[in-house]
Structure formats: C-alpha cells, structure tokens
Amino acid sequence: MDENNIGTVNHIDINQEMRSSYLDYAMSVIVARALPDARDGLKPVHRRILYAMWDMGIRASSPHRKSARIVGEVLGKYHPHSDTAVYDAMVRMAQYFSMRYMLVDGQGNFGSVDGDSAAAMRYTEARLARIAHELLEDIDKNTVDFTPNFDDSLVEPDLLPARLPNLLLNGATGIAVGMATNIPPHNLTELCEAIAFLIERYDDIDNVTLDELMNLVKGPDFSTGGLIIGNEGIRSAYATGRGRVVMRAKAEIEPLPRNPDRQRINITEIPFQVNKAMLIERMAELVNKGVITDISDLRDESDKRGISIIVELKRNTQPLKVLNQLYKHTALQTTFGVQMLALVDKQPRLLSLKRALQIHIEHRIEVITRRTQFDLDKALKRQHILAGLLIALGHLDDVIETIRRSPDADTARAQLMERFGLSEAQATAILDMQLRRLAALERQKIEDEHRDVTAHIEYLEGILADKKKILGLILEDINEIKEKYGDERASEILPGMDADINMEDLIPDEDVLISITRRGFIKRTPVAAYRKQARGGKGLIGMGRRDEDQLEHLFAAGSLNTILFFSDRGKVYADKAYNIPELDRTAKGTSLMNVLPLMPEENITAALPVHSFEDAEYLTMITLKGRIKRVEVNVFENVRPSGLIAINLDDDDRLSWVKLTAGEQDLIIVSEQGKGIRFSEEDVRPMGRNAAGVNAIRLDSWDRVAGADVVLPDDDLLVITEKGYGKRTPLAEYRQQNRYGQGVRAMVLAPERTGKIVSARVVVPGDEVTCISANGIILRTATDVISQQGRSTQGVRVMELREGDTIASVAVIREGRLSQVNGDEEAEELVESEAATAQNGAAPSVTVGDASG
Incomplete structure (x- = not known):
C-alpha cells in the first residue's frame, strides 16, 4: 500500500461499485465454476481432477489409488476449494447412473441410484477410465494452452485436447448466476456418425439441415435407459438449444x-x-x-x-x-429441461446440435494443427542434428583431428562450428557422439534415420498445408473411437407413445378458470379454489405504470376441453385444458412460451374452449383491416404441436377477433372512425384453413376495426371511445346489410372530445364493463347505468380521465357465464381476484366466457 494514501477516504458511487462487483462475481462463477467449456465439455474442477490423475500416472492400466490422495493432489496444486466439492465431482464421474460414459474407474462404494452417498474418500480408490484417455491424449504436445495455477507455482491446462465430443457425450448440469445449463447425455456411436457426416460435408456445412443430423443423432441417451416420449422437445432442443424432453420409466x-x-x-x-x-x-x-x-x-x-x-x-x-x-x-414420468448452454470463447452461449458438433470439429482442427506443428518442430530439430552427424561422418579424420588438438570442449565446439559450418547444437551432438557410432552399420542407421525424418517432415508439412488432410485425421480418430467404445442406445425414443395412452381417463372433469395476461403468462385454477374467498371491492387502482402486466383473457372451461389459441399472426394452437399448468389463484402463471411454441413477438389475441368438435359450429375470424373468414370448428380438431395457419394475413394485418357462431347468426363490426355494419354470417361462405378470407367492411385507408361481436336479439351494442365516452345502442337500429358495405354511422365522433372508438361489444342486461386507462386507472361499472342512445349521438362520459390519459382496453364481464358454475357473487369475486393477481395490482382486460379478442 502506498504510505502517502494512508488515511485517505475515497468517495465512490455505491450503485456503480455494487454493479461492477456483482458482475465480476457473476462472471467468475460462470467461467470458473458452473458452466462447461464447449470444446472439451468439462468444468474446471472435472478438468483438474482428470489432469491431476494423468499427471500422477494413475492411468487405466495402473493400479487404483486412494481417492484421498487424488483429492489432495487436486486441492494442493490446482483447485483450492472444499475437498468435498472435489470428491463429489470425482464420485459423479465414477457413477454409472450419472455418466453415460464414466471417466473415472472407481473401486469401493461410490453411491447408488437410491441416493446413497459414496463412502469417505479414505475408503475408496480410483483411476482413470480407459475412455478418459481420449480426452487427455497428446496433451504433452503443446496442443492446448497452459496457465499458471492459483499460486503461480505450477501450470494447468485451459482445456483438454478431447478426441471425444464430451459436451454432448456426457452432458452437463450447472447453475451459474442468472443462467443455468442442463445438457443431456448422448450415444457415442450416433455422435461419431454425425461428426463424420459433417466432416464429409465440411465444404458445404452451412447447408447441412437439422433433419439430416437428426437422422443420425436420434435424441438424448440417458445412462439409466427408459423411454423418451415424442420428438418435438428433442427437435426444439437441437434447433434452438432449449427444449423439454419427456422421460418415462x-x-x-x-x-x-x-x-x-x-x-x-x-x-x-x-x-x-x-x-x-x-x-x-x-x-x-x-x-x-x-x-x-x-x-x-x-x-x-x-x-x-x-x-x-x-x-x-x-x-x-x-x-x-x-x-x-x-x-x-x-x-416415473418426468421432464428433462434441455438448456444447451456452454462457454464459447469464455462467453456463455446457447448452442444448437449442429453448432455444438461444429465447435468440437473446430477444436480438433486446432489441436491437430498444434500437434502437427509440435511434431514438425521436433522432427526439424532432429533432422538438423542428423545432418551435422552426417557432415562429421563425411569428414571423420578432420573432425577427430580438430577435437584432438583442442585444449577443451568449448574450444573444440568453436573449432568445429568454424571449420565445418556447423551450428552449436550440431557441434555439441558431434562431441557427444559415442565411438560405436563410427562403425559402418551405425553410420548406415544415421543415414536411414535422416531419410525417414526427412520423409516425416514432408508428411507433416503436407498436413499443415492442406485442411482436408487435417479433417481426414479427425475422421480417422472418430471412426477409431466409434469402433473402440461405441455401443447401442440405452434410452428408447417412442414418438407416438403419448397418443397410445389416454391420459384423460385420469383427469377429473371439473370446472376451471383459465387466465392469460398481456405479457403472456397463463395458468389454470379450479373454480372451487375461489369459493371461500372473501369479497373485495368493485374497483382497483393500479400503480399507474404502463409496464404493468394486465389480464388479457379470462374464461371458464372444462378440464377436458380443448382450448384453441389464436395468435395475431393468424396461427392457431391447441392444447387440453388439463395440460395448462395448475397454479394457486395468487400465482402469476407460467409463460405461454412454455405451453405453446410461439414465435418471438407473436401474441395470443383469442382463446376458445371447445367441448366437442362434432358440433356443427363455426369459427368466425375478423382482422384489424376488416377481413373476415368462417371455418368449421372440426377443421381444427387435429392441430399439430407446432400450430397451424388459421388465416393467411397481409403483412400489415392482424387477427384480433375469433367468435364461435352457430351458422345462422348475425355479426356486427364497428370501426375506429365510427362505421358499423351488420350482416348475416351466411354471407361469408365456409372456407378452407389456408384461405385469406373476404372483406367484411369497406374501410378508409386510415381506419381499422375497433370491435366485432355476434348479434344477440333485443340486446345493445356498447361503444367506448379512447377519451372515455360511451353509449348503448339497441341492435335493432342496425339493419342487416350485405357484406362489404360501408355500413352506417355507429357514433358521432369529435376528435378533440371523444377520440376514436376503442371497443364495441354486444351487452345484455346485468353485464358489467371494466375500463382500464393507459395510466393504470380502472373503472368497473354496470352497463345498465350507461345511457341508451341512438346511433347518431356522441354518448356520455363513462370514465373521467386525467389530461393526456386514454382508454387502453375494455373488458365486458357477462353475468351468467361464470355464475353458471359458481354463483353470481362468486363469479364477481373470480374476476376481482384474477385482476388483483396481475402484477402490482393491475386490472384485467378480459372477456369472460366468450374468451375471444
């Protein structure tokens, strides 16, 4: 410490200091402890254990040594942490049920599949397994970089040469700071075949497809065997690095x-x-x-x-x-959550199957290049010495005379270098040469060795000059490893087995409440969970922040119902209600990304429970640009796991409303600029799944649809504008027209006073409406108190807004939908509870019962 700074107080920003210190700690955990290197598939502790055993000479052919001795070597030289951590890591590498291909050959009690711990390290013995030699071979030929150990007294390898693709072979599990890895083990034969395939297509490797690789690598291969159900999760994991593999006994x-x-x-x-x-x-x-x-x-x-x-x-x-x-x-059935996260250039990266195999090939290219250069340097040095010996043998008498006349060895060396043009190394070799090398047979051996070394140098230089020869060597290694260690799969993959077992026989048919938030969190809750809930008030005030989560969809369904999810991209996904994670009513929910294979920026805009696809009902879809399409429900009876196209959309259009219709009902559509049109759904012929639909309403270029609903006889159309104005208009005032007309005036709008229309819904007596503003202010009121007015009116103020605030979303809570399963008061409690569950008390933007956008 600088004596001049003693007593000096430095002022620092605590926020900056905490941030930088935490990041340093996080990166230390990520790089030096928790995540494996993508090249050799090892974490530092495993690498140090294997290298220490190699350095101690504890090979597969040598006797077992006490585990305590190995752990002490690792602690004292390379890994100054807990002996328990080192021993546990070594034990895992010796457990047949933990490692698909064990790297340590243990002797003694190394634990069991029942969770029994291994015996103390003083009782057990270990040595390297035969296959572990493939990770360490050529480590003494400058194939990898070495760095100083913790006290700079020794050096240790940064990684191992790794002839094996160990990252995928044995997998890895680790929890870092803010990230985790969970890589499943794989079958060696399959990995070798995939690597060989990539090497053969190396010049065209960018065009190798996932399907081609999956024809070779079928999926994970767990050491305990078992069944793998389905291949969608495997495909997702191999394509993106993330996936869910269902394992079954x-x-x-x-x-x-x-x-x-x-x-x-x-x-x-x-x-x-x-x-x-x-x-x-x-x-x-x-x-x-x-x-x-x-x-x-x-x-x-x-x-x-x-x-x-x-x-x-x-x-x-x-x-x-x-x-x-x-x-x-x-x-007996569980899920392996694949997270193929590993260090690439000291940075954590999520890897696909293809990228992981490529990294192994690239690593082997570098290892073989460095090994070849090492052998070449050694051969050149030997060639240089042999050339000097041949010069000496060619001038034997003069060399002997020069040495004899020299007073000492240094003078003799200098005289030889000067007289015969030798280097210092050559002169030293001549001085060290034994007299027996002067025999004719020994001279011939030197000439033969010089010729062989020269040929070997040409071979090594040829390898370094041609990348295809290096790839050929990698291919030879892979084929050799496959022949030596390859075996049959332990785990069996059954893509269709999930369809053979009817899980619905085990599911009780009960009423459930399904909620989806705007940020994409979904959950299923039994309706009975709300029966004992105390009643709350009729309104909530959010935190006033725009980034709060809000309830987007809330609907009742049967646990055996199929739920059809429609996205704004025009795709439909399907899942059984019982497959949606069941959570407590206070829980936030699980991400939709874990339930549905949604694309980035894809949002669910409608969700419909379907009890039976045999009913002759239709799904009617309406887009923001005024397109409409009617499809029979049974078209979506078999939706594949990756989803189906429900409607073809233009690039600037979005699917926003999906309604269940009976075939003879009227539809009403209202635009943001106050146009409204009512027509029979029979004007829209049923279409195929890939159709783009037809025009429903003639819109101006600056207009778009604000709301769409199914007409209920003798009921009202509720219209709400962005500045808080609204009204109820009898549906009888909207005469039936032909499709694709301009419609009639639905509301008189004044941009400064009312703003555009944000919602239009059909309501019945007893319904309630919840309006949520952009600033998080929520108003919940009965629709009956909103005055009933004609079409050519501006309506009344429904919600007082602060300056600059606008209505963001409107929810209609239909009495009689949830109350059918839970009673009027409790149905009200369901909605209030779900609203309060949204983050920080944000309220719902929901359509109860109907569940469409």
Whole structure:
C-alpha cells in the first residue's frame, strides 16, 4: 500500500461499485465454476481432477489409488476449494447412473441410484477410465494452452485436447448466476456418425439441415435407459438449444408367478436422475392416501443385474390404468429441461446440435494443427542434428583431428562450428557422439534415420498445408473411437407413445378458470379454489405504470376441453385444458412460451374452449383491416404441436377477433372512425384453413376495426371511445346489410372530445364493463347505468380521465357465464381476484366466457 494514501477516504458511487462487483462475481462463477467449456465439455474442477490423475500416472492400466490422495493432489496444486466439492465431482464421474460414459474407474462404494452417498474418500480408490484417455491424449504436445495455477507455482491446462465430443457425450448440469445449463447425455456411436457426416460435408456445412443430423443423432441417451416420449422437445432442443424432453420409466406387465390370474407391473428402467428409493416411497404414499387403490403390494427387487420395482395389482385391475396413474403422480414420468448452454470463447452461449458438433470439429482442427506443428518442430530439430552427424561422418579424420588438438570442449565446439559450418547444437551432438557410432552399420542407421525424418517432415508439412488432410485425421480418430467404445442406445425414443395412452381417463372433469395476461403468462385454477374467498371491492387502482402486466383473457372451461389459441399472426394452437399448468389463484402463471411454441413477438389475441368438435359450429375470424373468414370448428380438431395457419394475413394485418357462431347468426363490426355494419354470417361462405378470407367492411385507408361481436336479439351494442365516452345502442337500429358495405354511422365522433372508438361489444342486461386507462386507472361499472342512445349521438362520459390519459382496453364481464358454475357473487369475486393477481395490482382486460379478442 502506498504510505502517502494512508488515511485517505475515497468517495465512490455505491450503485456503480455494487454493479461492477456483482458482475465480476457473476462472471467468475460462470467461467470458473458452473458452466462447461464447449470444446472439451468439462468444468474446471472435472478438468483438474482428470489432469491431476494423468499427471500422477494413475492411468487405466495402473493400479487404483486412494481417492484421498487424488483429492489432495487436486486441492494442493490446482483447485483450492472444499475437498468435498472435489470428491463429489470425482464420485459423479465414477457413477454409472450419472455418466453415460464414466471417466473415472472407481473401486469401493461410490453411491447408488437410491441416493446413497459414496463412502469417505479414505475408503475408496480410483483411476482413470480407459475412455478418459481420449480426452487427455497428446496433451504433452503443446496442443492446448497452459496457465499458471492459483499460486503461480505450477501450470494447468485451459482445456483438454478431447478426441471425444464430451459436451454432448456426457452432458452437463450447472447453475451459474442468472443462467443455468442442463445438457443431456448422448450415444457415442450416433455422435461419431454425425461428426463424420459433417466432416464429409465440411465444404458445404452451412447447408447441412437439422433433419439430416437428426437422422443420425436420434435424441438424448440417458445412462439409466427408459423411454423418451415424442420428438418435438428433442427437435426444439437441437434447433434452438432449449427444449423439454419427456422421460418415462420402462415397465412390463406380467402375470404373478405364484398366481397367474393376477398381474403385476415390473419397472425395469427409470428416468435419468430419479432417486429410486424416493420414487418407491412416493408410490407407497399414494397407496396409503387412497389416490391409487388397485395396488396390493409394492417392493424393490433390484440387484446387480439391474432395476426391478414390482407393483402387484389387485384382482380384475386394468394394469394400464394403474401405470398411467403412476406416470401422472410420480417421477416415473418426468421432464428433462434441455438448456444447451456452454462457454464459447469464455462467453456463455446457447448452442444448437449442429453448432455444438461444429465447435468440437473446430477444436480438433486446432489441436491437430498444434500437434502437427509440435511434431514438425521436433522432427526439424532432429533432422538438423542428423545432418551435422552426417557432415562429421563425411569428414571423420578432420573432425577427430580438430577435437584432438583442442585444449577443451568449448574450444573444440568453436573449432568445429568454424571449420565445418556447423551450428552449436550440431557441434555439441558431434562431441557427444559415442565411438560405436563410427562403425559402418551405425553410420548406415544415421543415414536411414535422416531419410525417414526427412520423409516425416514432408508428411507433416503436407498436413499443415492442406485442411482436408487435417479433417481426414479427425475422421480417422472418430471412426477409431466409434469402433473402440461405441455401443447401442440405452434410452428408447417412442414418438407416438403419448397418443397410445389416454391420459384423460385420469383427469377429473371439473370446472376451471383459465387466465392469460398481456405479457403472456397463463395458468389454470379450479373454480372451487375461489369459493371461500372473501369479497373485495368493485374497483382497483393500479400503480399507474404502463409496464404493468394486465389480464388479457379470462374464461371458464372444462378440464377436458380443448382450448384453441389464436395468435395475431393468424396461427392457431391447441392444447387440453388439463395440460395448462395448475397454479394457486395468487400465482402469476407460467409463460405461454412454455405451453405453446410461439414465435418471438407473436401474441395470443383469442382463446376458445371447445367441448366437442362434432358440433356443427363455426369459427368466425375478423382482422384489424376488416377481413373476415368462417371455418368449421372440426377443421381444427387435429392441430399439430407446432400450430397451424388459421388465416393467411397481409403483412400489415392482424387477427384480433375469433367468435364461435352457430351458422345462422348475425355479426356486427364497428370501426375506429365510427362505421358499423351488420350482416348475416351466411354471407361469408365456409372456407378452407389456408384461405385469406373476404372483406367484411369497406374501410378508409386510415381506419381499422375497433370491435366485432355476434348479434344477440333485443340486446345493445356498447361503444367506448379512447377519451372515455360511451353509449348503448339497441341492435335493432342496425339493419342487416350485405357484406362489404360501408355500413352506417355507429357514433358521432369529435376528435378533440371523444377520440376514436376503442371497443364495441354486444351487452345484455346485468353485464358489467371494466375500463382500464393507459395510466393504470380502472373503472368497473354496470352497463345498465350507461345511457341508451341512438346511433347518431356522441354518448356520455363513462370514465373521467386525467389530461393526456386514454382508454387502453375494455373488458365486458357477462353475468351468467361464470355464475353458471359458481354463483353470481362468486363469479364477481373470480374476476376481482384474477385482476388483483396481475402484477402490482393491475386490472384485467378480459372477456369472460366468450374468451375471444
């Protein structure tokens, strides 16, 4: 410390200091602890363990050494952290149920699939596994960079040469600061075939498709085997780096040996990273609580031959039903959330399958280039020495005379260099040459070695000059590794198995409430969860911030209903209501991105529960630009997981309203500039799924649709403007017209006073309306108190707004929709509770029951 600065107080910005310190800490955790390097697939602790064992000479062919000795070596030289952390990392590399291809050969108790811990390090022994040599081979040939260790007393490798694609081979799991990685293991044979394919297409590698790679790499291959259900999650993971892989135990249904009239389930393989003992405890708990009633006995018959969990069934029990119940309620079926995050140039990057394989190939190109250069430098040095020896042998008498006349070795060396044009290294080699090398046979050996070294130099220089030769060497390595260590898949992929098992048999048909927020969070909550809720007030005031979340859709459905989700891009997605995550009424919800395969910037604008696709009903779609399309509901009975095109849209158009219609109803459409048109839906012929629809209303270029609804006889049209004006107009005042007319005046607008129309909805007596302003102010009132006026009026002020504030969204809460399942007062509580659940108390922008935009 500088003595002149003692006692000096430095003023710092605490915010800046906390930010920079936290970022330094975060990057330290990310780079030096939690995430693997994409090139060798290892975290620093695993790399240090393997290198220390290699450096100690503890190879696959050597005897096992005490684990405590290995851990001490790692701690003392490379990894100054907890001995427990080092030992745990080494133990994991020796567990068959953790690593698809074990890197450490352990001897002793290294834990079990039941969650038992390994014995203390003083009791166990270890050595490198044979396959681990492939990670370390050629490390002594300057193939990788070395850096000083923690106290600058030694050096350690930055990474390993890694002939194996270890990142994908054994996978990795780690939690850093603000990010995590979860890479599944894969089959070595499949990875080798994919790498060989990429090498053969290296000049055209940009055009290699994911489908071509997935023909070779079928999917993850877990060490515990089991089944992988479906391939959509695998495809997503390989394309984007993120995906959800559903794992399921492998089970066999067989008769009881002592009683063939009864059956049992024999579970022989369980999902990856599932604790077998806790799994059996969970099964027993379900039986004791009466959740599963058809199990008579449960025991673990696992041994050294493999896993065997026996589930004996009662007489006349359907085994598949019980198995489905076990899949639903236990970890016999679980999800592996793929997050292929690894360090690329010391930066965390999300990797696709293709990019991960490319990085391995690029790493091997660099390793082989450096190895070849190392061998070339060594060969050139040897060639130089041999050339000097050949000069000496050619002038043997003169060389001997020169050495004899020299008073000492240094003088002799100088004389040789001067007289024969030798380098210092050559002169030294001549002085060190033994007399036996003067024999004719030994002289011939020197000439033969010089010729061989020269040929080897030409070979090495040829490799460095031609990248295809380097790729050829990588291909040879990959094929050799495949032959030496390749095996069959442990996990079986069944793309269609999810369709073979009817999970709906296990789902109770109950009324649920489904909510979607503007920021894209969705949840399912049983309606019964609200029955004991205390009543709140009729209004909420938000935090007054524009970035708050708001409830966008709120509707009741049956748990077995199919929910059709329509996006503003004109796509439709489908999912069963019971597949939507069930959360507490106070929970925010889960991201729609986890439920639906939405594209970036794609938003759900309508959601409809469908009880049966056999009903002769239609879906009518209306866009912002006034296009309309009518499609039979059953067209969307089989929506693929990636979604379907529901309507073809122009680039500047958006799908905003989707209504269920019966085939003979009238529709009413209102524009922002006050035009309204009513026509029969029969004017719009049913179309195919890919059609773009027809024009519904003739709009000016600056106008667009503000609202659309199905006409209900003897009811009113509620119109709300952006500056808080509104009115109810009897629908009888809107005569039926032909489609694609200009319509009639729906409201007299004054830009300064009323602004444009933001919402138009059909309302019935008893409905309520909730208006939310851009500043988060919420007004909830009965529609009956809004005066009923004719079409050619401006309406009345519905909501007082502060200067500069405008109406952002309008929700109509229809009495009788939710009250059918929960009663009038409780239906009101549902909406208030869901509004309060939105972030910071923001209110809903919802359509209850109808659920369309």
